[in-house]
Amino acid sequence: xxxxxxxxxxxxxTTPLYYVNDVPHIGSAYTTIAADAIARFKRLQGLSVxxxxxxxxHGQKIQRTAEANQLxxxxxxxxxxxxxxxxxxxxxxxxxxxxxxxxDNHKRIVKEFFMRVWERGDIYLAQQQGxxxxxxxxxxxxxxxxxxxxxxxxxxxxAEWRDEQNYFFKLSNYQQQLEDLYRDRPSFxxxxxxxxxxxxFVRQGLQDFSISRIDLDWGxxxxxxxxxxxxVWFDALLGYVTALLEPDAEPTLENALSxxxxxxxxxxxxxxxxFHAVYWPAxxxxxxxxxxxxxxxxxxxxxxxRKMGKTLGNTVDPFELVKRYGSDAVRYYFLKEIELxxxxxxNEVRFVNILNADLADSFGNLLNRTLGMAKxxxxxxxxxxxxxxxxxxxxxxxxxxGLGERVSQAYDSLAFRQACEEIFILIRGCNKYIDxxxxxxxxxxxxxxEVEEILYSVLESVRLSAYLLAPIVxxxxxxxxxxxGFGIDFNNKNLVNSRELFQNHSQWGILPPGQALGQSxxxxxxxxxxxxx
Ligand code: MSP
Numbered sequence: 001x002x003x004x005x006x007x008x009x010x011x012x013x014t015t016p017l018y019y020v021n022d023v024p025h026i027g028s029a030y031t032t033i034a035a036d037a038i039a040r041f042k043r044l045q046g047l048s049v050x051x052x053x054x055x056x057x058h059g060q061k062i063q064r065t066a067e068a069n070q071l072x073x074x075x076x077x078x079x080x081x082x083x084x085x086x087x088x089x090x091x092x093x094x095x096x097x098x099x100x101x102x103x104d105n106h107k108r109i110v111k112e113f114f115m116r117v118w119e120r121g122d123i124y125l126a127q128q129q130g131x132x133x134x135x136x137x138x139x140x141x142x143x144x145x146x147x148x149x150x151x152x153x154x155x156x157x158x159a160e161w162r163d164e165q166n167y168f169f170k171l172s173n174y175q176q177q178l179e180d181l182y183r184d185r186p187s188f189x190x191x192x193x194x195x196x197x198x199x200x201f202v203r204q205g206l207q208d209f210s211i212s213r214i215d216l217d218w219g220x221x222x223x224x225x226x227x228x229x230x231x232v233w234f235d236a237l238l239g240y241v242t243a244l245l246e247p248d249a250e251p252t253l254e255n256a257l258s259x260x261x262x263x264x265x266x267x268x269x270x271x272x273x274x275f276h277a278v279y280w281p282a283x284x285x286x287x288x289x290x291x292x293x294x295x296x297x298x299x300x301x302x303x304x305x306r307k308m309g310k311t312l313g314n315t316v317d318p319f320e321l322v323k324r325y326g327s328d329a330v331r332y333y334f335l336k337e338i339e340l341x342x343x344x345x346x347n348e349v350r351f352v353n354i355l356n357a358d359l360a361d362s363f364g365n366l367l368n369r370t371l372g373m374a375k376x377x378x379x380x381x382x383x384x385x386x387x388x389x390x391x392x393x394x395x396x397x398x399x400x401x402g403l404g405e406r407v408s409q410a411y412d413s414l415a416f417r418q419a420c421e422e423i424f425i426l427i428r429g430c431n432k433y434i435d436x437x438x439x440x441x442x443x444x445x446x447x448x449x450e451v452e453e454i455l456y457s458v459l460e461s462v463r464l465s466a467y468l469l470a471p472i473v474x475x476x477x478x479x480x481x482x483x484x485g486f487g488i489d490f491n492n493k494n495l496v497n498s499r500e501l502f503q504n505h506s507q508w509g510i511l512p513p514g515q516a517l518g519q520s521x522x523x524x525x526x527x528x529x530x531x532x533x
Contacts, residue, residue, distance in 0.1 A: 008048040008499065013038060013265040016272060017056040017099055017239045020080035021065040024087045026308070026346070027269060029318040030301055033331050034340055034416065035267045036093045040471035040490075041411040046499025050260050052243040053088070054099030055081050059232030060134050063218035073218045077102055090322045091330065092474060094493050099243035101235055105251035106242040110235050111223050112253050116287040118224060122173060125225075128166040128210045131159035136271075137232050139210070153271060156311045166210035167222060169234070174282035175206050181281060187294060189277045190414075191341035194270060194297040198277045209279065237280050240266070240292075253287075263292040267414075273297040296414055299343035301334075316346050325527055328473040329355050335416035335472050352527045358420075359476060359524040362427050363465070367480060369434070370458045371520040373451075377443050380517050382459060382485070383452035387509015396433055396457040399426045400464055400508030407468045408506065416472065423465050430458045459484065460511040467505045470496075479523040485515040 015035045018028045032053060039051035057077040066076035081100065088095065100106070117123055130139045135154035139162070144152060151157050182188060182199055189195040212228035213219070219229040244259040245251055266276050273295070281291035303314050322330050333351050336358070338344025374380060390397050403426060410419035439451045466480035474490040481488050490496055504510055 008046055010048045010050065010260060011039075011042045011265075012050040012052065012244070012260040012263045013042075013267060014051075014240050014243070014263055015053040016266075016268050017054040017101060017236050018084065019061060020055050020057050020077050020084075021061050023080060023083045024318060026301060026316040026318045026321070028084075029087065029091060029330070030334050031267055031269060031298065032088065032093055033091060033334055034298065034414070036091070036095070037331070037335060037416060037471040038265065038267070038411065038414065039094065039096075040474065040493075041408075043493055043497045044471060045408070045502050046497060049497075050097065050244070051095045052097045052099055052240060052263075053093070053095045054097070054239055054243060055084060055101065056232065056236040056239065057081075057100060057102045058219040058230075058235055059137050060213070060216055060218070061137055061232075063216065064134065066218075074102060087318055087322075090319065090327060092327045092491065094491075097243040099239040101239045101242075103242065105245055106235075106239060107220055108251040109242045109245075109253060109256060110220050110230060110238050113238055113241070113283075113287055114223055114230065114234075116253070117169065117283065120286050120288075122170040122286045123167050123211070124170070125165060126168050126208075127163070128168075129163045130161075132162045133157060133159045156309070164214050166214070166231075167212040167225070167228060168208040169211045169279075169283065169286075171206045171208050171279065171282050174285055175202070177285055178202055178206070178278065178282060181291060188291070189273070190294060190296045193341065194273055194277075198273060201274065202278060206278070206282075233275055233279070234283070237275065237283065253289075257289065262290050264294060266292055266295045268295065268297055270297040270299060296340070298340045299338070301338070302343065302345045304347050305345055324530070325351070325355070326475075326525075328359070328475050328524070329527065332359060332420075332473050336420040337417070339417045340414050348529060352529050355524070355527050358424060359473070360522070360526045362424065362431060363462075363476075364522055364524045366427060366430050366434075366458070367462050367483060367523060368520055370430075370455060370462065371483060371517055373439055374455050374459065374517055375520075377439065377448075377451050378455060382511050382513055382515040382517065383456040384513045385452055385456040386513055387456075387460060387507075387511070390453060390457055390509070394453070394457050396426065396429055396461045397508060399429050400461050403464060403508060404468065404506030411471065419468070420472065423468050426461050427465050430461050434458060456511065456513075459517075460508060463511050464506075464508050476523050479521075483518040483520060483523070484511070485517050 013035055015031050039049050042049045063073055066073040069076055131145060132139050133151035133154060135157045136151060140151060140159055145159050146152060149158055151159055189198050211231045211234040212222050213231055214228055216229045220235060222228040222230055240263055241256045244256040249255045268276050276295045284291050302308060303316055306314060308315050333354060337354060406422050407419045437454050439454045442450050463484050466477040470477035470490040477490050
């Protein structure tokens with residue numbers, strides 16, 4: 001096969017499958033925005049991407065919420081799922097698969113997987129005693145509860161005492177294999193600080209965990225003992241496998257796994273790291289399936305420096321936010337302002353200030369003033385220069401030349417903040433360059449060649465910046481590209497999915513000389529705080 005016709009490399013990534021006890025909150029939006037930016041970046045590079053998201057619909061928490069709303073559980077789930085789809089649409093999330101754990105094909109996958117683990121001898125019946133947090137759907141150690149016996153994550157929820165027969169998974173059998181996995185594949189858990197948390201936890205010695213519940217109908221029956229219901233986490237993690245199935249494929253493990261396993265990246269919040277980095281690889285090893293490639297645990301969001309919560313009355317409604325400020329604004333704030341592995345804060349004043357400073361002023365005004373000059377001094381066309389003709393001494397050329405690689409590395413390590421910072425060094429560099437070079441006075445002095453060199457360099461830097469920001473702010477990048485005279489739509493995932501396009505457009509110096517420039521108009525509106533703030 002000709003090298004240029006090799007099938008594209010594949011990249012499969014997931015968000016968590018979100019609980020449907022409530023409409024989506026800003027935490028789920030955060031994970032999904034970050035995952036979408038990665039998916040978009042990989043597509044831009046020409047990879048064949050499978051971006052999986054979905055919902056986790058079984059278990060006591062959902063059953064109780066449905067009861068409280070006087071709805072049949074499935075009806076309740078369907079209603080909330082529609083809200084997720086709506087939010088992802090508003091935020092321009094381009095997922096490829098939406099995995100619902102109540103789907104029929106998922107039932108078959110869970111059953112087959114359970115039987116593999118059963119036949120391996122890793123499941124046994126025993127008495128489970130302990131404190132259970134329904135909101136986490138997890139047993140807690142006494143020391144993990146507050147003085148009043150509440151869960152530390154869900155401080156308004158009392159942990160419930162359970163004393164019942166459950167089926168257990170022999171996690172303890174996988175102590176050594178997991179330690180070997182973490183040692184042999186140091187990048188399996190990221191960032192490093194989270195890896196250390198997991199290593200510490202595992203070194204304390206792994207305890208078997210229960211994977212069935214009694215007195216719960218809303219879930220799949222244990223195949224070997226239908227009186228029991230499969231524990232929601234055992235069921236939900238397998239949703240990642242089910243998602244791989246082609247829509248009309250026979251739902252077998254083999255069929256699913258052949259379509260993109262192992263998953264390259266599970267992007268999750270730090271609160272569910274143990275499930276993904278300890279329980280999940282052990283379950284897979286038991287079933288003879290290799291673990292995923294990477295689990296990245298991002299930090300938690302606070303609002304105005306305080307933990308967010310419904311009872312505290314200080315949640316951030318992602319629907320409201322995106323309707324008020326637009327999807328680019330929301331995507332940019334959370335990816336640029338917060339380092340993905342760290343906790344971060346939402347504050348509306350900072351939100352508005354950052355967006356105005358970066359996107360409306362630094363970037364927007366830059367394009368606007370440069371297009372204005374190009375219209376006046378270069379007949380509304382890209383100056384007749386090529387990147388290679390621009391002097392090596394041009395600061396923008398030297399900033400721009402390695403930028404594509406630096407930003408790609410940042411995206412590859414999920415360092416969105418760093419990617420944005422690198423790009424904005426160039427954007428701010430452009431503004432400074434124009435001020436220093438003052439092309440308007442060079443024009444008056446009839447130094448046309450110099451004017452053209454300056455404008456070419458700035459327009460090209462603007463183009464490259466827009467291209468590299470496209471995974472984060474696709475609409476803004478579209479507007480920039482359009483005004484530079486290109487017909488590329490960053491929201492068309494099939495059209496931008498090209499290795500050749502990436503090789504060309506991620507480099508500095510490719511803006512076609514003589515290309516007709518488009519009409520100048522604001523690429524990002526000045527945002528205003530609502531009157532009440
Ligand atoms: N259903 C499980 C996941 C099963 S995966 C097979 C679950 N769902 S969740 O809806 O509760 O979690 C949603 C995601 O939102 C998690 O990644 C969680 O870390 C994240 N967040 C929830 N609150 C958050 C913040 N305040 N800040 C950032 N992310 C947070 O867990």
